[in-house]
Amino acid sequence: FLTFLSMVTNTSVKRVTNEDIDDSIRDVITTNETALKYVLFHRWKKEATAHVSFDKIFLLCTDVVMESKESAPSSYDIFIDQMIKFYKQQDVETFTESIVSVPCGADLDNIDQIKASIIDVSKRILEFKSSIDMNRDTVHLYMDTTGGPRNAAMILLVISRMMAYHGIVVEDMYYSGYTRVKDAPDQIKVHRVLDIYNLFDIVAG
Numbered sequence: 001f002l003t004f005l006s007m008v009t010n011t012s013v014k015r016v017t018n019e020d021i022d023d024s025i026r027d028v029i030t031t032n033e034t035a036l037k038y039v040l041f042h043r044w045k046k047e048a049t050a051h052v053s054f055d056k057i058f059l060l061c062t063d064v065v066m067e068s069k070e071s072a073p074s075s076y077d078i079f080i081d082q083m084i085k086f087y088k089q090q091d092v093e094t095f096t097e098s099i100v101s102v103p104c105g106a107d108l109d110n111i112d113q114i115k116a117s118i119i120d121v122s123k124r125i126l127e128f129k130s131s132i133d134m135n136r137d138t139v140h141l142y143m144d145t146t147g148g149p150r151n152a153a154m155i156l157l158v159i160s161r162m163m164a165y166h167g168i169v170v171e172d173m174y175y176s177g178y179t180r181v182k183d184a185p186d187q188i189k190v191h192r193v194l195d196i197y198n199l200f201d202i203v204a205g
Helices: 031-045 075-087 092-098 111-130 152-165 194-204
Strands: 002-004 014-016 057-061 099-103 140-144 169-179 187-192
Touching: 002 031, 002 152, 014 031, 031 075, 031 140, 031 169, 031 187, 057 075, 057 111, 075 092, 092 099, 099 111, 111 152, 140 152, 152 169, 169 194
Parallel strands: 002 057, 002 140, 014 187, 057 099, 140 169
Antiparallel strands: 169 187
């Protein structure tokens, strides 16, 4: 699983509006956790994958996401804490051991920094792939395209195309739409966007 963590500026509880999840997981704080929880919920519902998590969860993190301010936790810490609470129904250790944080620096308008970040996370994913017996297994990549700086979606797209070139299956992509609601919890809806990604295969022929 790959995502670009967003800076959390609003720690109030939001409500996930997708109809195909249980009420027990509708309350969230971050958009990033929403997509990951959505994927895992549907995996754990199926008997064949009831106890299957992600082997690796790659988190692209800018400096500001990792920063704590006074007594407030960092955006990274908020995401981790929310997911640990969710994983208590399975195995928290499985989650914590799967986390791979990839630092992205402070300035993602800097093209050299963008290149370095893409190379760094790509190397880490391919290192994981090299540890898998590809004669027996296939590496599947799930991506959340919601968070991060304004050019995050383009960076993730570049990474996904590179990984596909190296034989990794881009299994699914998600985007969490955020809606502000007056006098009620703000709402988040998870959208599958793999069909849009697949349009690039049409363009490429």
